[in-house]
Amino acid sequence: MQNFEYYNPTNLIFGKGQIAQLTELIPSDAKVLMLYGGGSIKKNGVYDQVKEALKGHQWLEFGGIPPNPEYDILMQALEVIKKEQITYLLAVGGGSVIDGTKFLSSAALYEGDEPWDILKNKIRTFKGMPFGSVLTLPATGSEMNSGAVVTRAETKEKLGMGGPGLFPQFSILDPQVITTIPQRQIANGIVDAFHHVLEQYITYPAGAPLQDRIAEGILQTLVEVGPVVFEDPANYEAGANFMWSCTMALNGLIQKGVPTDWAIHAMGHELTALYGIDHARTLAIISPNHYQYNFERKKAKLAQYGERVWGLTEGTVDDKAKQALDKTVAFFHSLGVDTKLSDYAREYTGTAEQIADRFRARGWNGIGEHKDLAPEDVHKIVEMSY
Amino acid sequence: MQNFEYYNPTNLIFGKGQIAQLTELIPSDAKVLMLYGGGSIKKNGVYDQVKEALKGHQWLEFGGIPPNPEYDILMQALEVIKKEQITYLLAVGGGSVIDGTKFLSSAALYEGDEPWDILKNKIRTFKGMPFGSVLTLPATGSEMNSGAVVTRAETKEKLGMGGPGLFPQFSILDPQVITTIPQRQIANGIVDAFHHVLEQYITYPAGAPLQDRIAEGILQTLVEVGPVVFEDPANYEAGANFMWSCTMALNGLIQKGVPTDWAIHAMGHELTALYGIDHARTLAIISPNHYQYNFERKKAKLAQYGERVWGLTEGTVDDKAKQALDKTVAFFHSLGVDTKLSDYAREYTGTAEQIADRFRARGWNGIGEHKDLAPEDVHKIVEMSY
Numbered sequence: 001m002q003n004f005e006y007y008n009p010t011n012l013i014f015g016k017g018q019i020a021q022l023t024e025l026i027p028s029d030a031k032v033l034m035l036y037g038g039g040s041i042k043k044n045g046v047y048d049q050v051k052e053a054l055k056g057h058q059w060l061e062f063g064g065i066p067p068n069p070e071y072d073i074l075m076q077a078l079e080v081i082k083k084e085q086i087t088y089l090l091a092v093g094g095g096s097v098i099d100g101t102k103f104l105s106s107a108a109l110y111e112g113d114e115p116w117d118i119l120k121n122k123i124r125t126f127k128g129m130p131f132g133s134v135l136t137l138p139a140t141g142s143e144m145n146s147g148a149v150v151t152r153a154e155t156k157e158k159l160g161m162g163g164p165g166l167f168p169q170f171s172i173l174d175p176q177v178i179t180t181i182p183q184r185q186i187a188n189g190i191v192d193a194f195h196h197v198l199e200q201y202i203t204y205p206a207g208a209p210l211q212d213r214i215a216e217g218i219l220q221t222l223v224e225v226g227p228v229v230f231e232d233p234a235n236y237e238a239g240a241n242f243m244w245s246c247t248m249a250l251n252g253l254i255q256k257g258v259p260t261d262w263a264i265h266a267m268g269h270e271l272t273a274l275y276g277i278d279h280a281r282t283l284a285i286i287s288p289n290h291y292q293y294n295f296e297r298k299k300a301k302l303a304q305y306g307e308r309v310w311g312l313t314e315g316t317v318d319d320k321a322k323q324a325l326d327k328t329v330a331f332f333h334s335l336g337v338d339t340k341l342s343d344y345a346r347e348y349t350g351t352a353e354q355i356a357d358r359f360r361a362r363g364w365n366g367i368g369e370h371k372d373l374a375p376e377d378v379h380k381i382v383e384m385s386y
Numbered sequence: 387m388q389n390f391e392y393y394n395p396t397n398l399i400f401g402k403g404q405i406a407q408l409t410e411l412i413p414s415d416a417k418v419l420m421l422y423g424g425g426s427i428k429k430n431g432v433y434d435q436v437k438e439a440l441k442g443h444q445w446l447e448f449g450g451i452p453p454n455p456e457y458d459i460l461m462q463a464l465e466v467i468k469k470e471q472i473t474y475l476l477a478v479g480g481g482s483v484i485d486g487t488k489f490l491s492s493a494a495l496y497e498g499d500e501p502w503d504i505l506k507n508k509i510r511t512f513k514g515m516p517f518g519s520v521l522t523l524p525a526t527g528s529e530m531n532s533g534a535v536v537t538r539a540e541t542k543e544k545l546g547m548g549g550p551g552l553f554p555q556f557s558i559l560d561p562q563v564i565t566t567i568p569q570r571q572i573a574n575g576i577v578d579a580f581h582h583v584l585e586q587y588i589t590y591p592a593g594a595p596l597q598d599r600i601a602e603g604i605l606q607t608l609v610e611v612g613p614v615v616f617e618d619p620a621n622y623e624a625g626a627n628f629m630w631s632c633t634m635a636l637n638g639l640i641q642k643g644v645p646t647d648w649a650i651h652a653m654g655h656e657l658t659a660l661y662g663i664d665h666a667r668t669l670a671i672i673s674p675n676h677y678q679y680n681f682e683r684k685k686a687k688l689a690q691y692g693e694r695v696w697g698l699t700e701g702t703v704d705d706k707a708k709q710a711l712d713k714t715v716a717f718f719h720s721l722g723v724d725t726k727l728s729d730y731a732r733e734y735t736g737t738a739e740q741i742a743d744r745f746r747a748r749g750w751n752g753i754g755e756h757k758d759l760a761p762e763d764v765h766k767i768v769e770m771s772y
Contacts, residue, residue: 001630005398005399006397007395007396009395014389014643015389207623207626208627210627210630210631213604214599216599217600217603218599240387257401257626257630
């Protein structure tokens with residue numbers, strides 16, 4: 001096991017009817033900016049519950065944060081924060097709204113001229129404006145971690161940021177919100193959380209059996225409850241376990257003491273930036289080919305995954321690793337998630353080269369758990385994904 | 387899954403050579419009281435490492451906190467804290483030292499006349515004196531939770547306390563400390579952590595498959611690495627996984643959303659209070675009989691435990707549940723841990739009645755996950771444990 005540091009101060013409040021707790025969770029003297037996305041919260045009742053809970057508070061709202069939170073729109077929110085002297089942010093939405101709020105938390109206290117530098121120069125945030133979240137879409141785990149990803153349409157870039165100052169003070173997870181989520185988004189959530197675990201687990205054996213087992217437990221649970229929620233989002237028990245699995249998939253726990261990969265995300269982000277493909281789907285496009293391309297180095301963990309998550313018992317390590325990949329792709333397909341770039345984009349010639357060039361331009365010369373996948377490797381993996 | 391709140395702000399620093407980080411972790415202007423136990427830290431090098439790391443700080447020490455931290459001794463430490471105007475506590479030891487430090491953290495800021503009331507009247511601590519820990523004995527999980535147990539020899543009582551103000555600010559876990567732990571203590575640690583999981587897991591099915599799997603993952607890991615550490619405490623990898631499993635067994639995570647039992651601990655504490663039997667061993671005395679006595683209500687989870695932790699595949703639910711109990715007892719025996727009161731005490735007639743009477747006197751009329759085990763049931767379970 002590698003040395004590690006584990007710190008996660010987010011207060012997670014999970015269960016039916018918990019949104020009302022907002023009243024107590026936000027300091028009474030705060031001036032709050034509530035941030036949300038496309039307005040689905042006005043249809044599913046969450047907006048009204050939040051409004052009711054904020055009755056005693058001074059608050060304003062800022063809606064319209066799009067999926068893959070867009071820098072220019074966030075800059076408009078930042079103006080509001082400064083002009084209105086906001087002191088507390090409340091994200092009400094999914095990963096994009098929470099990620100956008102994290103950017104704002106950081107940017108609100110940032111002393112440089114150009115907040116984009118936080119992303120471009122990977123400036124870590126040690127103190128941000130305090131914020132909490134009400135999660136409406138299980139998927140990204142942003143509700144209990146300190147990372148965020150922001151997109152800039154102008155330059156077709158999608159970059160990460162983070163730091164110990166960016167944990168939500170609290171996050172409220174009421175699984176009842178799942179009832180009104182469109183099936184496509186539920187599939188995205190399952191596939192997204194699944195990949196979060198894979199990125200921290202399908203690497204190489206590292207003498208950390210407990211982390212392995214927790215990772216496998218999340219995957220098994222997603223395999224078990226995912227299809228149930230997909231068919232029936234009103235199934236509270238399945239929904240609650242789906243929601244909790246998504247949080248646990250990326251709250252820092254399973255990455256402690258082990259190598260992590262994240263190359264799939266690095267490549268996937270480019271497909272979203274270039275073609276606007278849903279984040280989760282970009283991962284399902286890349287991952288099977290990434291594992292195929294790096295088969296020899298990853299097959300030990302792939303076989304273990306096949307045995308423990310998919311119950312495979314027959315064959316060699318190679319056989320089990322291959323079968324595990326087939327099972328994984330079939331699982332994504334069963335949720336209506338396609339796994340080829342050509343399923344999503346009509347025109348994609350040159351994508352692999354373009355992405356490899358972008359990596360070269362950023363100096364990303366070695367990604368993955370061994371930090372040795374060069375732009376040439378990225379080129380090949382993306383090409384395999386056409 | 388039940389509603390839950392999950393909050394754990396302890397900064398856990400895990401790995402080789404991490405004790406040196408103390409320098410940065412304790413505020414430079416703090417006046418520190420370092421607390422420790424019987425002095426083993428002076429033989430194994432930990433004391434010197436801590437001393438080195440505290441060079442720039444103003445600090446005093448208080449040694450001699452015994453296993454099952456004794457109230458009268460803690461009251462002496464409290465006098466030092468008050469007289470010396472200590473502002474920060476540093477526990478260097480195992481669960482007893484950390485638990486004792488938690489009591490002191492609470493008592494130092496307690497405004498009542500009699501700190502024993504914190505225990506007697508179950509007063510929750512919302513703000514304590516800040517403290518951190520350097521763990522030298524994996525077992526109790528106290529390094530990453532907000533609970534403590536204190537013993538009072540005068541009245542032969544052992545009572546719990548806790549509250550959100552009692553999380554260590556940080557805990558440093560260097561698995562190298564395991565090298566010098568006596569085999570008996572290692573066995574205690576394995577059996578203690580194992581029971582922490584059992585108390586939160588062997589209840590009844592509650593629609594929380596992920597929590598089940600994490601609990602099972604900890605048990606599997608203890609079964610796997612426990613005997614290795616027992617035979618060879620210098621095996622770093624096994625030791626690291628043992629240490630991490632002990633922390634994960636009682637840091638709050640696996641109890642979220644599920645019923646918990648804790649009747650084994652309630653009865654076990656009495657055996658320590660009456661006979662001074664090691665905490666872990668009291669649990670091994672009680673648990674097989676507790677599960678036997680409540681077999682019908684617990685057999686579903688016992689069978690699941692048998693299948694997933696012990697790999698049982700044959701027989702009915704009843705068969706598997708029984709086999710799982712046999713496997714558990716055999717596991718304890720393999721670590722040199724006896725499972726009958728008569729193995730530890732020469733004279734024990736009347737113990738069951740005495741414990742039942744104590745429960746009656748405290749008004750503990752319903753314990754266990756259904757809150758319905760009466761003193762009469764306790765009487766029978768303890769009697770089965772002779």
